[in-house]
Amino acid sequence: MRSLMIERPSEVRNGRREMSLLKMKVSTLRFLAQTVLLLFWSAMAAWASEPKGSSPNGTNIFAPASSAAKSIAGLSVFVLVITGIIFVVVFGLLVYSLVKFRGRSTDAGREPAQVYGSTQIELAWTIIPILIVVVLFLATARVIHAIQDAPEPPGAVDVTVIGHQYWWEYRYPKLGIVTANELHIPVSDPSHPTPTFLQLLSADTDHSFWVPELGGKTDLIPNHPNRMWIDPQRSGIFLGQCAQYCGVQHAKMLLRVSVDSPEDFASWVRDQQQPAVQDASVAAGRRVFENNACMNCHAVAGTPANGRFGPDLTHLMSRATIAAGAAENTHDNLRLWVQDPSAIKPGSLMPAMKLTDADLDAVVSYMETLR
Amino acid sequence: MSSNAITIPRVQIDEKPWVDTLHEWVTTVDHKQLGVLYILYALLFLVIAGVEALLIRIQLMFPHNHFVSPEVFNRLFTMHGTTMVFFMGMPILFGFANYLVPLMIGARDMAFPRLNAFSFWLSALGGFLFYFSLVGANGLYGAGNAPDVGWWAYAPLTARAFSPGHSTDYWALALLVSGFGSIGTAINIIATILCMRCPGMKLSRMPLLVWLNLVMAGMVLISVSPLSAAQIMLVIDRYLGGHFFDAQAGGSAVLWMHFFWIFGHPEVYILIIPCFAFMSEIIPVFSRKPIFGYPVMVAATVCIGFVSMSVWAHHMFSVGMNSYANSFFTLTTMAVGVPTGIKIFNWIGTMWGGRIQFKVPMLFCIAFLFQFLIAGLTGVMLGSAAFASQLTLSYFVVAHFHYTLVGGVVFAVFAAIYYWYPKITGRMLNETLGKWHFWLFVIGFHLTFDLMHVPGLLGMPRRIYTYEPGRGWDTLNLLISIGAFIQAIAILLFVANLLISYFKGDKAGNDPWDAWTLEWATSSPPPPYNFASVPVVASRRPLWDLKHPEDPDSLYE
Numbered sequence: 001m002r003s004l005m006i007e008r009p010s011e012v013r014n015g016r017r018e019m020s021l022l023k024m025k026v027s028t029l030r031f032l033a034q035t036v037l038l039l040f041w042s043a044m045a046a047w048a049s050e051p052k053g054s055s056p057n058g059t060n061i062f063a064p065a066s067s068a069a070k071s072i073a074g075l076s077v078f079v080l081v082i083t084g085i086i087f088v089v090v091f092g093l094l095v096y097s098l099v100k101f102r103g104r105s106t107d108a109g110r111e112p113a114q115v116y117g118s119t120q121i122e123l124a125w126t127i128i129p130i131l132i133v134v135v136l137f138l139a140t141a142r143v144i145h146a147i148q149d150a151p152e153p154p155g156a157v158d159v160t161v162i163g164h165q166y167w168w169e170y171r172y173p174k175l176g177i178v179t180a181n182e183l184h185i186p187v188s189d190p191s192h193p194t195p196t197f198l199q200l201l202s203a204d205t206d207h208s209f210w211v212p213e214l215g216g217k218t219d220l221i222p223n224h225p226n227r228m229w230i231d232p233q234r235s236g237i238f239l240g241q242c243a244q245y246c247g248v249q250h251a252k253m254l255l256r257v258s259v260d261s262p263e264d265f266a267s268w269v270r271d272q273q274q275p276a277v278q279d280a281s282v283a284a285g286r287r288v289f290e291n292n293a294c295m296n297c298h299a300v301a302g303t304p305a306n307g308r309f310g311p312d313l314t315h316l317m318s319r320a321t322i323a324a325g326a327a328e329n330t331h332d333n334l335r336l337w338v339q340d341p342s343a344i345k346p347g348s349l350m351p352a353m354k355l356t357d358a359d360l361d362a363v364v365s366y367m368e369t370l371r
Numbered sequence: 372m373s374s375n376a377i378t379i380p381r382v383q384i385d386e387k388p389w390v391d392t393l394h395e396w397v398t399t400v401d402h403k404q405l406g407v408l409y410i411l412y413a414l415l416f417l418v419i420a421g422v423e424a425l426l427i428r429i430q431l432m433f434p435h436n437h438f439v440s441p442e443v444f445n446r447l448f449t450m451h452g453t454t455m456v457f458f459m460g461m462p463i464l465f466g467f468a469n470y471l472v473p474l475m476i477g478a479r480d481m482a483f484p485r486l487n488a489f490s491f492w493l494s495a496l497g498g499f500l501f502y503f504s505l506v507g508a509n510g511l512y513g514a515g516n517a518p519d520v521g522w523w524a525y526a527p528l529t530a531r532a533f534s535p536g537h538s539t540d541y542w543a544l545a546l547l548v549s550g551f552g553s554i555g556t557a558i559n560i561i562a563t564i565l566c567m568r569c570p571g572m573k574l575s576r577m578p579l580l581v582w583l584n585l586v587m588a589g590m591v592l593i594s595v596s597p598l599s600a601a602q603i604m605l606v607i608d609r610y611l612g613g614h615f616f617d618a619q620a621g622g623s624a625v626l627w628m629h630f631f632w633i634f635g636h637p638e639v640y641i642l643i644i645p646c647f648a649f650m651s652e653i654i655p656v657f658s659r660k661p662i663f664g665y666p667v668m669v670a671a672t673v674c675i676g677f678v679s680m681s682v683w684a685h686h687m688f689s690v691g692m693n694s695y696a697n698s699f700f701t702l703t704t705m706a707v708g709v710p711t712g713i714k715i716f717n718w719i720g721t722m723w724g725g726r727i728q729f730k731v732p733m734l735f736c737i738a739f740l741f742q743f744l745i746a747g748l749t750g751v752m753l754g755s756a757a758f759a760s761q762l763t764l765s766y767f768v769v770a771h772f773h774y775t776l777v778g779g780v781v782f783a784v785f786a787a788i789y790y791w792y793p794k795i796t797g798r799m800l801n802e803t804l805g806k807w808h809f810w811l812f813v814i815g816f817h818l819t820f821d822l823m824h825v826p827g828l829l830g831m832p833r834r835i836y837t838y839e840p841g842r843g844w845d846t847l848n849l850l851i852s853i854g855a856f857i858q859a860i861a862i863l864l865f866v867a868n869l870l871i872s873y874f875k876g877d878k879a880g881n882d883p884w885d886a887w888t889l890e891w892a893t894s895s896p897p898p899p900y901n902f903a904s905v906p907v908v909a910s911r912r913p914l915w916d917l918k919h920p921e922d923p924d925s926l927y928e
Contacts, residue, residue: 059830059842061761069761076758083748090744093719098737101658103726111919112726116927117664117717125716126709133705136755141698143757148694200691205528206624208689208764212830216760219690222527222618224625226691239842243764243832244689245521247528248441251835347441 056237056256061212065238065259066188066230067195068147068215075143079136086132147216150229157185157196163207163220163242165349166249167311167324177272178299180311182319183257186265188231194262195231205247211240211257219244232259241325248347254325268318275302276314277369285366288359297350300370310350316370323348335364400484401899402469405491407795409466410788412495413459418862419502420454423447425859428852434840444836445519450501452522453542456638457549458498460776463784464645465494465556468584470795472560474890474897475578477569477906482562490555497549500541509536518542521834523635524605526616526627531609540609547602550595557591560584569889571908576928578888578911579662582669583648586676590637590644593680598634601627625690632683640679643743643775644672646783647714650736653790654718656886657733658725661912661924663717671710671717678707688759697756704754711747715740730884731805735786738813742778746771749824767827773820785812785865792869793883797895798876804868812861818854822847887912 057065064070101112161183162169170179185196200209202220209228210217218228232238242253260268286303289295295305301314316322319329326345327333336343339360341350355363387395396404427447430438439447469487473480481487504517518538520528529539564585568577577585605627607613614620616627655662662668685704688697718740727733749771753759762768785808792800826844838844882891891914893902910916910924 061828061830072757072761075755076752076761079752079755079758083751087744087748090715090719091741094737094740094744097719097722098727101722101725101727103659103728107726111659112724114661114924114927115663115720115724116661117667117720121720122664122667122713122717126713129709129712133702133709136751137698137702137705140701140755140757141694144694144697144701147757148697205533206525208832210764210830210832212761216757217689217764218760221624221690223621223623224618224691240830241832241835245445245525245528245834247533248445250445251441251837254839 056239057213059212059239063213065234066214066232068228068230069213071143071146072216075139078139082132082136152197152229153193153195155192155194156229157194158199159183159185159196160199160201161209161220163200163202163204163209163246164309165204165247166242166253166345166347168253168255169203169311172269175269175273177269178301178312179272179315180319181254181256181321181324183255184260184265184268185230185232185257186262187235187259188233190233193231195229197227197229200226200228206244207242207246207253208244209240209255210243211238211255213238214240214257217243232257235259235261235264249345252324252326252345254321256321256325271318271371272315274315276300277371278302279366279369282362282366282369285362285364288355288363289366292353292355292363293351294353294363313367313370316367318371331364331368334367335360338364338367398488400480400488402473402481402484402487403795403897403899405487406466406468406470408491409462409469409494412491412498413463413466414866416454416458416462416498418866420451420459421859421862423451423454425855427451428855430836431838431848432852433849434838434845436837439836441836442519445521445834446517448834449518449521449542453501453518453546454498455776456522456642457546458494458501460642460780461549461553462494464587464642464780465553467649467784467787467791468560468587468645469556471791471890472563472581472584473567474893474901475581475888476564476567476572477889477902477908478563478567479901481559482567483559486555487559490552490559493552493555494549497545497547497552500548501545504538504541504545508538508541523628523631525631526605526622526624527618529605529609529627530617540606543602543605543609547599547606550599550602553591553595554599557588557595560588561592564588569906569908575666576908576911579651579665579668580645580648580888583644583651583672586672587641587644587648590641590676590679594634594637594641597630601630601634604630625687628687628690629684632686633680635686636683637679639772639775640675642780644675646739646780647672649783649787649790650714650718650739652888653732653736653786654721656884657728657730657736658722659728660721660725661887661915663720663723664713665911667713668717671713674710675707678703678710682707682754685754685756685759686763688756689763701754701756705751708747708751708754715744715747730789731800731802731809732786732790732884734806734809735782735789738809739779739782739786742774742782742816746774746778749774762827764832765827766831766833767824769833770820770823770827773823778816778820782812785809788869790884791890792872793879794890794895794897796873796876797879798872799879799883800872800876801868804864804871808861808864808868811864812858815854815857815859815861818857819851820854822851822854882914885918887914889913892917 057063061076062073064073158172158174160171160173162171168181170183171177186194188194198209200218200220202222204222207220208217209220214230214232215228218226220226236259238257238259240255242250246253290304295307297307297310299306299308299312299314317329321327322329322334322337323341323345327337333344338353339355340352341348342352396408399405426439427444430436430444469481506516508516516538518541520534520539520542524539524542528534564581604613604615608615608617614622616622616624618624651662651668682700682703684692684696684700753762753768753771789800789805826847829843831838831842831844879895881894889906889908892906906913910928912924916923916925
C-alpha cells in the first residue's frame with residue numbers, strides 16, 4: 001500500500017460540484033438538530049430536577065449537595081463537554097460525507113477514485129484521541145484520589161450501614177444508637193466540616209448505597225467491608241435506593257437520609273439513646289408482641305425483645321416511613337403491614353403473623369407508643 | 372485470478388420428501404447449512420427475548436404498576452439479558468462467520484465440519500436447557516420458575532440459601548454447555564482461517580471480515596474459558612460443599628465478579644467485532660471504494676482484542692476497589708476508545724470521495740455509525756471511574772449498553788442480513804418493506820434508548836420492578852415503552868419481509884451488489900462444494916480485479 005492519496009489512472013473525475021444552497025441548509029439544520037439533541041439530556045435533567053414542593057430533594061446527580069457529589073458533577077460536566085465536542089466533530093464529518101458523496105444519477109456506473117488510505121491522516125486521528133484520553137484520565141484520577149483517599153477528620157460521625165434483604169440497618173458505634181431505614185446525619189459546614197463516614201457491610205446478598213445528590217454509589221458486599229463518606233452542605237431529606245440487585249424486593253429497598261442542623265441532630269441523638277417508652281395502657285399489645293415471633297426478629301431496647309433479623313423498633317414512631325420507605329408510617333399502613341406484609345411489599349421476608357383483629361389492634365397500639 | 376475458477380456446472384435438484392430435508396438439516400456438517408441454522412436459532416431467540424423486553428416495558432410504563440409481580444419481573448430481565456447475549460448475539464454472529472468465512476477465503480468448508488455441527492448442537496442444547504427451566508426449576512426463595520438472579524448472577528445471590536430449587540442450576544449449566552459450543556466454534560474458525568485459505572490469499576489479502584472474525588475467535592477462546600470455570604465452581608458451591616463464592620464461609624463474592632467480568636467485558640467486543648466486520652465489508656461496496664487504511668483497521672482490531680482483556684473491572688467501579696485499581700481501569704477503558712475511534716474515522720474515510728448508494732444494508736450501516744459513535748462516547752463517560760460511580764447500576768448504563776448492543780450489534784446484523792440474504796437464499800429482500808423496517812426501527816430505537824439515559828441521570832437504578840412517582844421518571848418511562856413497541860412493529864415487518872421475499876423476492880443472481888469478495892463469485896445460493904475449482908487470488912478484492920482487468924488492485928497493494 002502506498003501512503004498519501006493514490007488516485008487511479010483510469011479514473012474519470014467529475015467536475016467539482018458546489019453544494020447548492022438548499023442542501024447546505026438541510027445539512028446545517030441536521031447539524032443543529034443533533035447539537036440540540038446533545039444538550040437534551042442535561043435539559044431534561046434540569047427540567048426534572050426543578051423543586052416540586054419544599055422537600056424532599058430529588059435524586060438528580062447534577063444537583064449535588066456534598067463535596068464528593070460536587071467534584072463528581074464537576075468532572076461529569078467536563079467529560080460531557082469533551083465528548084460533546086468529539087460528537088459534534090465526528091457527526092459533522094459523517095453527515096458532510098453522506099451529503100457530499102452521495103451517489104447521483106449522473107454517475108452512470110463510473111467508479112470513484114480508488115483511495116487506499118493515508119498514513120498522515122490516520123496518524124492524526126490516532127494521536128489526537130490519545131491526547132484526549134490522557135487528559136480525561138488525569139482529570140478522573142484526580143477526583144478518584146480526592147474522594148477515595150481522604151483521611152477521616154477527628155470530628156467525623158461514624159455509622160455502620162448493614163444491608164439486609166430489603167432494608168437498611170444503621171449503627172452509630174460512638175453514640176450507642178441502633179436504628180433502621182432512615183439515616184440521620186449532621187449537616188457539614190465547610191468551615192468546620194463534620195463529615196459522616198459510613199462503614200458498609202452486608203448481612204446477606206450484595207446491595208449498593210446510592211443517594212445520588214450525596215455521592216456516587218458504593219456496594220455492600222458480605223465479607224468485604226467498604227467505606228464511603230458524605231458531608232452534606234445543606235439540610236433536608238435526601239432520597240436514594242439500593243442500586244445493586246439483591247433479590248425479590250430490590251425495588252423497594254429505599255434510602256432516606258435526613259440531614260439535620262447540629263441542634264436537631266443532637267436532639268435526635270438524645271432521643272434515640274433513650275430506652276423504649278414503657279406505657280402501661282398498651283401492656284396487652286406488648287404481651288402480643290412478646291408472646292409471638294415478633295421478638296425473634298425485632299429488638300425493643302429495655303424489653304426482652306432483642307432479635308436482629310428485622311429493623312430495631314425501639315423508636316419506630318420517630319420514623320416517617322415503614323418497610324424501608326415502601327409506605328408512610330401511618331396507623332393504617334402499620335396495621336396492614338403487620339397483618340400482611342406482602343400487601344405492601346410482596347417478597348418481604350417478614351411473615352404474616354395471622355393475628356386476630358383484637359391482637360392486631362393491640363400490637364399496633366403498642367408499636368405506636370414506641371416514640 | 373483466472374476466470375474459469377468460478378464457473379459453476381449445472382446441478383440437477385430433485386424434489387425430496389420433507390422428512391429427508393429435515394434429516395439432512397439435522398445431520399448436516401455443511402458450513403452453510405450450519406450457518407443458516409445458527410442464524411434461524413438466533414432469530415427465534417431474538418423474538419422470544421424481544422417479547423420479554425416488551426413485558427418489562429409494560430410493567431415500567433407507570434409508577435407502582437401491577438402488570439407483573441416482582442418475582443416475574445426479575446425472571447423476565449434475567450431471561451432477557453441471558454438470552455440476548457448467549458442465545459441471540461453470539462449464535463447469530465457465529466452463524467455469519469460459519470457461512471461467510473469459508474466462502475470468503477475460497478475454501479470448501481470449515482476445517483472441522485463435524486466439530487462445527489457438534490458446537491452448534493451444544494449451543495442449541497444450552498438454549499433448550501435454559502428455557503426448560505420454565506418447567507423444571509424453582510427460583511429465589513418462594514419465587515417460582517425460571518432463573519431470576521440477573522444475567523451476571525452475582526454471588527451470593529446464587530447460593531442455595533438465597534436461590535433454592537434449580538433455576539440457578541439451569542442457568543449455570545445452559546451457559547456451561549453453550550460455552551463449550553462457543554469454544555468449539557472458535558477453534559474451528561481459527562483453524563479454518565489459518566489453514567484453509569485458497570492460493571494467493573495471504574493474511575494481508577484476507578477480507579477484513581475474515582480478519583475480524585479471527586480476532587473474535589481468539590477472544591472467545593481466552594474469555595469464555597474463565598466463564599466456564601466459574602460455572603463449574605458455582606455448581607461445586609451449590610452441590611459439592613464448595614465455598615468459592617460463599618462469603619459466610621470465607622469465600623469471596625468479589626471473586627465471582629472478577630471471573631464473570633473477565634469474560635463479560637471481552638464478550639462485548641466478541642459481539643461488536645463481527646459487526647465491525649460487517650461494516651468493513653458493506654460500507655466499501657456501497658461507497659464504491661476499497662476500505663480506507665486496511666492495515667490500520669487490522670492493527671486496530673488486534674489492539675482492541677488485547678486491550679479489551681484488561682478493562683473488565685470497569686464493571687466494578689462501585690464494589691470498593693482502591694483508588695489505584697479504579698485509576699488503572701479508567702485508563703485502560705479509555706484507551707480502548709482510541710482504536711475504536713480509528714475504525715469510525717476509517718469508515719468515514721471510506722465513504723469520503725465515494726459514490727454512496729443508499730440501499731437498505733447501507734442505511735443500517737449509516738445508522739450503526741451514528742449510534743455506535745454515541746455508544747462509544749457514553750462508554751468514555753462510564754470509563755471515568757468517578758463519573759461511573761454515579762452512572763453504573765443506573766438506567767444510564769442500561770441505555771449505554773443497549774446503544775451498543777441494539778444500536779450497534781442489532782443494526783449491524785440487520786445490515787448483514789439485507790446484504791447477504793440474496794447470497795443465502797438466491798432472492799432479494801423487498802426494498803420497500805426494508806425501508807419501512809429501517810425507519811420504524813430507527814424511530815423506535817431513538818425514542819427508547821435516547822430517553823433512557825435520562826432516568827439514570829435522575830437516580831433510577833436498573834432492575835427495579837417498579838418505582839416511586841414524583842422523581843421525574845414517569846413520563847420518560849412511558850415514552851421509552853412506546854418506543855419499544857415501535858421497534859416491535861419494525862421487527863414484525865422484518866420477519867414478514869424474510870418470509871415473503873423467500874418465496875416471492877426478485878431473483879438475486881450471483882452478484883447483486885456488484886461486490887468484490889469471493890462469496891459473490893459463486894452462485895446464489897452456493898453449491899455444497901462452494902467453488903467448482905479452487906479460486907486463486909492476487910489482491911484483497913479478487914472480483915474487482917476480474918471486473919477491471921485493465922486496472923487491477925494487485926498493482927497497488
